[in-house]
Amino acid sequence: MCGRFRYRGMTIESDELKHVPGLEIRKAFPPRFNIAPTQLSPIVRATKDGGHEVEALRWGLLPFWAKDQSFGAKTINARAETVPEKPAFRNAFRFRRCLVLSHGFFEWETTPTGKQPWLFTLPGESLMVFAGLWESWTPKDAPPETPPTETFSILTTTATTRGAWIHDRFPVVLAPEDWVHWMDDSISPQELERLVQKVQTGHAATEMNQWPVTRKMSNARYEAPDAVEPLSTQGKEGTDLLL
Numbered sequence: 001m002c003g004r005f006r007y008r009g010m011t012i013e014s015d016e017l018k019h020v021p022g023l024e025i026r027k028a029f030p031p032r033f034n035i036a037p038t039q040l041s042p043i044v045r046a047t048k049d050g051g052h053e054v055e056a057l058r059w060g061l062l063p064f065w066a067k068d069q070s071f072g073a074k075t076i077n078a079r080a081e082t083v084p085e086k087p088a089f090r091n092a093f094r095f096r097r098c099l100v101l102s103h104g105f106f107e108w109e110t111t112p113t114g115k116q117p118w119l120f121t122l123p124g125e126s127l128m129v130f131a132g133l134w135e136s137w138t139p140k141d142a143p144p145e146t147p148p149t150e151t152f153s154i155l156t157t158t159a160t161t162r163g164a165w166i167h168d169r170f171p172v173v174l175a176p177e178d179w180v181h182w183m184d185d186s187i188s189p190q191e192l193e194r195l196v197q198k199v200q201t202g203h204a205a206t207e208m209n210q211w212p213v214t215r216k217m218s219n220a221r222y223e224a225p226d227a228v229e230p231l232s233t234q235g236k237e238g239t240d241l242l243l
Helices: 069-074 090-095 176-182 189-201
Strands: 005-007 032-035 040-046 052-059 077-079 097-102 105-111 114-121 128-137 149-158 169-171 209-212
Touching: 005 040, 005 097, 005 105, 040 128, 077 169, 090 128, 097 149, 097 176, 128 176, 176 189
Parallel strands: 052 149, 077 149
Antiparallel strands: 005 032, 040 052, 040 097, 097 128, 105 114, 114 209, 128 149, 149 169
């Protein structure tokens, strides 16, 4: 699964998303060191005029029929294997796909002294883009002028070599050449399966770096920069740390 991630921020002049045509960045986004469910985080989505935009949405997808926002606690992740059929996700899968922006995600190792968080990044801590879904939700009893709450979920798949030792599920990390294709409404469940297979054998699966970080970041309110700093240069057996 993916229960926490980090994002280094974005300026209006940022070129990390140069593979996305017609992208409009209207404001800067500050760095976040410990993004947790229910919090706002930037995503990229298609616009009605054929372009793309960056917006901050709430993590934890709310389908239109959700009774209240507490439902989002169950939908921070969507399993890629079942997302086309699951009631909470199938409409978003068909019509509202997005890119969730990150520079790494956290998982927890069970140790004799408690849970030890690890950070997983791409080489050079480059932009790590998750396949996501988004929705627009308004309470049924809300006044007509009530603005909608926009939310997102992160797709997950079976973990492969670089992370299977710590968890059996990892986020679906898209290659740059697949970013725009993922946001295309015409993508089929079969194409989704192909993308997931590519993720499981691509550079995200085989080249990710990983290192232990402070246990203080296990508290969702902890947002200091050291939440992403390595504790030491000694990694888990069988892994390589690039510090």
